[in-house]
Amino acid sequence: MTHTIFIDGEAGTTGLEIRERLEARPDLNLLLLGDRRRDADARREALNGADAVILCLPDDAAREAVSMIENPSVKVIDASTAYRVAPGWAYGFPEMDAGQRALIARSQFVSNPGCYPTGFIGLMRPLVKAGLVPANYPVTVNAVSGYSGGGKAMIAEFEAAPEDSGGAATAYRAYGLTLRHKHVPEMTKHTGLSRDVLFTPAVGNYRQGMLVEVPLHLAALPETPSVERLHGALVEAYDDQRFVEVADLEETEAMTGIEPEGLNGTNRLRLHVFGDRNGEQARLVALLDNLGKGASGAAVQNLNIMLGLDEATGLI
Numbered sequence: 001m002t003h004t005i006f007i008d009g010e011a012g013t014t015g016l017e018i019r020e021r022l023e024a025r026p027d028l029n030l031l032l033l034g035d036r037r038r039d040a041d042a043r044r045e046a047l048n049g050a051d052a053v054i055l056c057l058p059d060d061a062a063r064e065a066v067s068m069i070e071n072p073s074v075k076v077i078d079a080s081t082a083y084r085v086a087p088g089w090a091y092g093f094p095e096m097d098a099g100q101r102a103l104i105a106r107s108q109f110v111s112n113p114g115c116y117p118t119g120f121i122g123l124m125r126p127l128v129k130a131g132l133v134p135a136n137y138p139v140t141v142n143a144v145s146g147y148s149g150g151g152k153a154m155i156a157e158f159e160a161a162p163e164d165s166g167g168a169a170t171a172y173r174a175y176g177l178t179l180r181h182k183h184v185p186e187m188t189k190h191t192g193l194s195r196d197v198l199f200t201p202a203v204g205n206y207r208q209g210m211l212v213e214v215p216l217h218l219a220a221l222p223e224t225p226s227v228e229r230l231h232g233a234l235v236e237a238y239d240d241q242r243f244v245e246v247a248d249l250e251e252t253e254a255m256t257g258i259e260p261e262g263l264n265g266t267n268r269l270r271l272h273v274f275g276d277r278n279g280e281q282a283r284l285v286a287l288l289d290n291l292g293k294g295a296s297g298a299a300v301q302n303l304n305i306m307l308g309l310d311e312a313t314g315l316i
């Protein structure tokens, strides 16, 4: 059986990556609008005629697309921030809880997680659930992303020829300085924290890949958990998961650095627990491709789950 898929936003950064992952699949038929992709009538027809639609649009355009869908049998995956904490939408992070995959499978509306939240929730949710980090703990999350995270506009900024931009793009930029980044609500809600996380993102002068970090003073946590205990909680949470892995402690102890491009082109998320020798501090670090498990890879994984296909089809 062939399923018909429509990607609204097919020519954007996320849309193009999804298209690449789906185009070669014989089990799927892609509906492409080409030059008619901004035509409201063409979009409405495609949005209601496909078996599944993936919205790769800015938030307002995603809300508009959802309002056009009248066919209750169309499965909807939204890659934007619009519905990530909205009632009636399942959060598309299948590994985050034992029942999440089944919830995604039976939902009509699934919101694809943000790239930074995928790393952060992956690290923190099991620790909060295990009681190692209290729900009201003041958590800080520091992160760096490649510039493709900012979509077409940021790619154009960073890849502009010097003669067009008046000089080379910056090497590194801290942003989100008002501390009200759009990812804070989903990061807080889906880890089970009661206090907004303090999020300090940055963008570097490389195309894709990201590191998401949480530094912890272990003595400030109940029972001063050891690095081994934090690591054990993560290992237990992701046992047998294909796309989420926890690096061995021996491996992390031998590492002298970690680079954000290490999982590019994959749908994988790797979690590390670094710690000091006295067991007083830990540095949790998630590595992922912002366009892989952080966006397009995750969308394809959710699509497979929602259509009842092998979850790994078309993914690395």
Ligand SMILES: NC(=O)C1=CN([C@@H]2O[C@H](COP(=O)(O)OP(=O)(O)OC[C@H]3O[C@@H](n4cnc5c(N)ncnc54)[C@H](OP(=O)(O)O)[C@@H]3O)[C@@H](O)[C@H]2O)C=CC1
Binding pocket: 008, 009, 010, 011, 012, 013, 014, 015, 037, 038, 055, 056, 057, 058, 059, 061, 079, 080, 081, 113, 114, 115, 148, 149, 150, 151, 152, 153, 290, 291, 294, 295
């Ligand atoms: N880049 C990333 O790493 C990630 C992105 N996301 C989210 O995915 C969504 C898409 O982001 P991204 O691919 O980076 O963005 P881009 O800017 O690269 O692409 C956006 C696409 O949306 C289309 N579009 C914009 N406005 C409208 C509209 N009013 N009606 C119809 N189409 C419209 C554009 O069409 P046209 O081609 O005609 O300009 C373009 O194809 C965003 O919500 C973003 O937050 C989520 C996780 C990671």
Ligand SMILES: CC(=O)N[C@@H](CCC(=O)OP(=O)(O)O)C(=O)O
Binding pocket: 079, 080, 081, 113, 114, 115, 116, 145, 146, 147, 148, 149, 150, 154, 182, 201, 202, 203
């Ligand atoms: C480098 C950069 O600008 N990154 C984007 C996040 C990309 C992303 O995850 O998009 P969603 O918001 O849809 O999740 C930002 O911080 O807004």
